[in-house]
Amino acid sequence: MSSQSDSPSIFSRIVAREIPATIVAETDTVIAFDDIAPKAPVHVLVVPKTERYRDVVELAAADPALLAEVVAMAARIADQRAGGEFRLVFNTGEAAGQTVFHVHAHVLAGDLREGTLADA
Template structure:
């Protein structure tokens, strides 16, 4: 299956999810405390918690409390929230993390349905 096949599969999965409406995600359940998590930081805008299947000695997630379904849905109205997530990630990493490449960077993976860990 080529790239077009994988992209098409991802697009169909996204469309099917939108047709069903916004279903609760594991993250919304963690925010609601119906799924347990080891919370490292919380404020009115976001939550930071340890990953349940860590891929490194320190592996945590920082999520907005207001769901943004995917990066392609981000707009100018989200700039303050996304900046806040980076500040919280920085503070949490100072308490709990380490860094190996000293140049700020974001990982964006796509083009096919991904498993974890990506590869």
């Protein structure tokens, strides 16, 4: 499926280097960058470079190998930044907090035991 509109998502614009971001990892198909409004000591977004999938459900159904690459990159980032302990969040749908309809994972790490991450 395609994204909500014909214009590129903010993530596609980051991939194209039209919008600056602090990129922490990248492959031919996936990019990871620091969240601009972090909800945890470590908060990195891992994003497939394609806009083809709105959410993780679409991605899992259509391209499980790409989903596995997203998860593997998240694990590598957590190994580097948080000793391998992390939370991986995919918001699916507006009511669940998804604001960019280009599938992406939030890698959250650090001491997450206090407070809530309702708006990650």
